[in-house]
Amino acid sequence: xxxxxxxxxxxxxxxxxxxxxxxxxxxxxxxxSVKYTCGIAECGMCTVLIDGQARRSCxxxxxxxxxxxxxxxxxxxxxxxxxxxxxxxxxxxCGYCQPGIMLQTVDFLSRxxxxxxxxxxxxxxxxICRCGTHPRIKKAIQMAAEMTAKQGG
Amino acid sequence: xxxxxxxxDFLKKSSLVVAAAALPGKxxxxxxxxxxxxxxxSFKPHAFLEIATDDTITxxxxxxxxxxxxxxGIPMIIADELDAPWEKIQVRMALAAEPFxxxxxxxxxxxxxxxxxxxxxxxxxxxxxxxxMLVETASEKWGIPPKKCVTKEGKVIHPDGRSLxxxxxxxxxxxxxxxxxPPLKSPKDYRIIGTQRNRLDIPDKVMxxxxxxxxxxxxxxxxxxxxxxxRYGAVSRSYNAEAAMAVKGVIKVVxxxxxxxxxxxxxYAAMQGRNALEIKWSxxxxxxxxxxxxxxxxxxxxxxxxxxxxxxxxVKKALAGAAQTIEQSYKLPYISHAQAEPINxxxxxxxxxxxxxxxxxxxTATQLTASKLTGLPVEKVEVMTTPAGGGFGLRGEQDPVxxxxxxxxxxxxxxxVIQSREDxxxxxxxxxxxxxxxxxxxxxxxxxxxxxxxxxxPSVMSRKMPQxxxxxxxxxxxxxxxxxPYSLPNLLVNxxxxxxxxxxxxxxxxxxxxxxxxxxxxxxxxxxxxGKDPIQFRLDHxxxxxxxxxxxxxxxxxxxxxxxxxxGRARGVAVTSCFESFAAHMAEVSVxxxxxxxxxxxxxxxxxxxxxxxxxIRAQAEAGVVMGLSVAFYEKVSFANGGVKTANYDDYPxxxxxxxxxxxxxxxxxxxxxxxxxxxxxxxxxPAVANAVFRATGIRLRELPFKRExxxxx
Numbered sequence: 001x002x003x004x005x006x007x008x009x010x011x012x013x014x015x016x017x018x019x020x021x022x023x024x025x026x027x028x029x030x031x032x033s034v035k036y037t038c039g040i041a042e043c044g045m046c047t048v049l050i051d052g053q054a055r056r057s058c059x060x061x062x063x064x065x066x067x068x069x070x071x072x073x074x075x076x077x078x079x080x081x082x083x084x085x086x087x088x089x090x091x092x093x094c095g096y097c098q099p100g101i102m103l104q105t106v107d108f109l110s111r112x113x114x115x116x117x118x119x120x121x122x123x124x125x126x127x128i129c130r131c132g133t134h135p136r137i138k139k140a141i142q143m144a145a146e147m148t149a150k151q152g153g
Numbered sequence: 154x155x156x157x158x159x160x161x162d163f164l165k166k167s168s169l170v171v172a173a174a175a176l177p178g179k180x181x182x183x184x185x186x187x188x189x190x191x192x193x194x195s196f197k198p199h200a201f202l203e204i205a206t207d208d209t210i211t212x213x214x215x216x217x218x219x220x221x222x223x224x225x226g227i228p229m230i231i232a233d234e235l236d237a238p239w240e241k242i243q244v245r246m247a248l249a250a251e252p253f254x255x256x257x258x259x260x261x262x263x264x265x266x267x268x269x270x271x272x273x274x275x276x277x278x279x280x281x282x283x284x285x286m287l288v289e290t291a292s293e294k295w296g297i298p299p300k301k302c303v304t305k306e307g308k309v310i311h312p313d314g315r316s317l318x319x320x321x322x323x324x325x326x327x328x329x330x331x332x333x334x335p336p337l338k339s340p341k342d343y344r345i346i347g348t349q350r351n352r353l354d355i356p357d358k359v360m361x362x363x364x365x366x367x368x369x370x371x372x373x374x375x376x377x378x379x380x381x382x383x384r385y386g387a388v389s390r391s392y393n394a395e396a397a398m399a400v401k402g403v404i405k406v407v408x409x410x411x412x413x414x415x416x417x418x419x420x421y422a423a424m425q426g427r428n429a430l431e432i433k434w435s436x437x438x439x440x441x442x443x444x445x446x447x448x449x450x451x452x453x454x455x456x457x458x459x460x461x462x463x464x465x466x467x468v469k470k471a472l473a474g475a476a477q478t479i480e481q482s483y484k485l486p487y488i489s490h491a492q493a494e495p496i497n498x499x500x501x502x503x504x505x506x507x508x509x510x511x512x513x514x515x516x517t518a519t520q521l522t523a524s525k526l527t528g529l530p531v532e533k534v535e536v537m538t539t540p541a542g543g544g545f546g547l548r549g550e551q552d553p554v555x556x557x558x559x560x561x562x563x564x565x566x567x568x569x570v571i572q573s574r575e576d577x578x579x580x581x582x583x584x585x586x587x588x589x590x591x592x593x594x595x596x597x598x599x600x601x602x603x604x605x606x607x608x609x610x611p612s613v614m615s616r617k618m619p620q621x622x623x624x625x626x627x628x629x630x631x632x633x634x635x636x637x638p639y640s641l642p643n644l645l646v647n648x649x650x651x652x653x654x655x656x657x658x659x660x661x662x663x664x665x666x667x668x669x670x671x672x673x674x675x676x677x678x679x680x681x682x683x684g685k686d687p688i689q690f691r692l693d694h695x696x697x698x699x700x701x702x703x704x705x706x707x708x709x710x711x712x713x714x715x716x717x718x719x720x721g722r723a724r725g726v727a728v729t730s731c732f733e734s735f736a737a738h739m740a741e742v743s744v745x746x747x748x749x750x751x752x753x754x755x756x757x758x759x760x761x762x763x764x765x766x767x768x769x770i771r772a773q774a775e776a777g778v779v780m781g782l783s784v785a786f787y788e789k790v791s792f793a794n795g796g797v798k799t800a801n802y803d804d805y806p807x808x809x810x811x812x813x814x815x816x817x818x819x820x821x822x823x824x825x826x827x828x829x830x831x832x833x834x835x836x837x838x839x840p841a842v843a844n845a846v847f848r849a850t851g852i853r854l855r856e857l858p859f860k861r862e863x864x865x866x867x
Contacts, residue, residue: 027420030370037802038802043493074360074361083359087351093776094220095355126809130807134775135775
């Protein structure tokens with residue numbers, strides 16, 4: 001048995017230490033908002049926050065995050081600026097990639113609270129959205145940044 | 154979304170239930186309330202619309218939620234005709250059933266941009282019929298003629314101001330016959346259609362609550378990953394079942410016909426088990442098949458005469474008499490759907506029934522497949538459609554249905570089949586590659602007098618619907634050519650079918666995804682040869698005032714075609730007419746000396762008839778630009794050693810944020826029948842860019858994806 005700290009709750013898991021975090025979250029803990037798509041850290045859809053940093057859970061061994069706080073999209077409050085902005089800008093189409101992109105955004109805005117368009121482009125160039133919601137993702141990131149600034153961080 | 158809603162729950166709750174059945178040539182709307190009230194009846198219609206005594210209004214969906222917006226757009230149409238308060242509308246996915254079949258195709262399918270296009274009358278009539286029944290019920294109660302009553306926000310209102318809610322009237326209304334030909338609203342009275350609404354499925358998607366097919370789980374379920382041949386025609390020589398069984402969590406290795414399934418307690422165990430099989434596959438039937446041999450084979454096919462798919466006038470004579478003729482060849486690759494959510498299906502086969510949970514685009518086909526494999530009648534096959542993480546045409550394929558049903562039978566428990574991403578690329582049903590040669594002639598005045606277009610391409614229809622392939626002609630393979638939006642006195646379209654083991658399938662906009670690129674690029678070449686403005690040249694060959702003419706004119710106006718561009722930039726246009734809609738794109742590009750194309754801006758003009766849900770239409774149009782550019786710049790599946798070489802996204806780049814331009818969408822306003830959206834917004838993107846690149850550089854790009862090296866100058 002190993003113990004993971006997911007969204008503020010300690011969860012016991014019967015999984016091998018070398019298993020990818022992605023599959024432990026999905027298979028063992030039933031947290032299916034973390035998406036499998038490529039399995040090689042290429043698409044970004046399995047992104048979670050590990051101690052606040054966006055990481056691709058398909059290439060993170062579970063044994064390496066036993067001491068860490070793991071946050072999935074369920075771990076963000078419903079009124080989190082990123083969630084509010086994603087609804088306000090009507091971002092998702094199929095929606096499958098969005099939890100990963102939103103969590104990447106949370107990490108990004110913690111590093112760049114007031115990003116330029118170029119910084120958004122660079123950050124998001126490593127995420128795949130097959131539906132093509134990019135124009136709205138960009139607007140939502142800008143809106144979330146503004147909301148966060150108004151809320152005083 | 155409550156995916157476990159059963160017919161029984163539905164029956165208990167409902168009071169007024171309106172269903173619709175689209176019989177060939179006839180639309181039937183019927184009152185299902187009474188039928189449903191008689192328990193034990195074998196007749197179990199599924200409703201479109203259910204009004205409960207507590208005033209909740211449920212719209213039952215038969216169309217797959219792929220994120221395209223129809224799960225909001227369809228309820229908007231019904232709610233508008235019903236005069237229902239939008240806040241009271243609930244949307245539920247229904248089990249696959251007769252009433253959800255397309256009135257045009259008579260199958261339940263989400264594809265061909267048909268969800269609203271095929272149901273524009275039906276959906277409005279369902280809402281209007283229910284409204285009529287509610288009004289009649291109230292008027293009878295009040296002893297006044299129905300026409301004295303008005304409806305508003307879920308209430309029938311008496312001239313003296315009294316009112317009854319739909320919920321209060323629902324039970325009695327459920328005993329009335331359905332009015333024949335209920336009057337439909339005049340477009341000026343629409344209060345929901347054409348307005349801004351938030352998509353009903355978005356909050357769950359943002360909160361991470363949406364359960365896609367791949368997320369679906371059942372008690373006792375196991376998960377299977379199926380290894381398929383990596384090369385066409387290859388067979389398994391040997392594999393190590395013991396090694397797979399040694400993986401913790403693996404339950405069983407099940408050899409199926411020419412594929413091997415590993416069933417496990419978890420997905421990861423199934424994937425590990427599958428890798429442990431170390432299958433030795435034979436070389437397959439086409440060991441020499443690779444990118445080069447394919448290219449040569451297509452070229453050779455272009456030398457054949459092929460079948461005449463369209464002929465008007467006398468092209469040969471007209472070309473001989475033309476003042477100027479031009480001939481060019483174009484080339485497009487196989488491309489992948491590369492949808493985000495891997496293909497999957499959960500099946501539970503029991504003695505008396507078979508249940509499936511699948512993000513399918515083809516419910517009827519799924520039912521038929523499972524029925525055939527289980528021997529159960531179709532009505533004993535329950536198909537629950539889950540939300541889908543993209544589809545773009547792939548999700549009509551039956552492999553996951555077959556695998557999950559066979560495995561559930563074998564293991565006697567629910568089985569979810571999942572493909573790995575590598576399996577996705579290796580087994581995708583690709584958008585066919587295509588090569589074509591076009592020759593056209595101009596008269597002295599610079600008018601097109603003849604167009605001859607020969608296409609060499611595989612046939613999707615031959616695999617999917619062979620009964621529709623007549624005289625070796627697959628109409629999809631030449632769509633966009635024979636129905637191009639131009640009036641030409643002499644047109645000849647030849648089709649050479651390319652038969653290969655590579656599996657091809659439907660992909661967003663189908664044949665138009667190929668042929669609009671070649672037609673619109675060559676149209677530009679002809680405009681240049683004629684010394685004409687590219688938009689004016691196109692307009693000159695369209696009927697003045699026609700929808701394509703108008704949409705191209707709108708594009709010219711909104712995109713500022715005549716206005717100056719910044720130094721180093723140029724604009725290009727292309728237009729599409731497909732799926733009963735009309736789209737046009739204007740790209741503004743610059744090209745560096747090293748050949749890098751930057752698309753600064755893309756303007757889309759779209760005439761899709763009545764714009765039911767403008768924000769979803771805009772979202773689709775934005776997405777069409779992104780996917781169109783991705784296909785223009787990057788997407789190409791490679792083949793080697795008799796199989797697919799492309800393995801994952803690292804081999805198959807998809808356009809990302811920094812290359813997404815500013816996108817402007819202009820929707821033509823009219824009250825015509827609602828046309829398609831998802832597909833028409835795609836085809837004219839790539840040719841608009843290629844045409845802009847030509848105007849910027851003088852270099853014509855005749856191949857997709859674009860070859861940057863052709864653009865290196867200086």
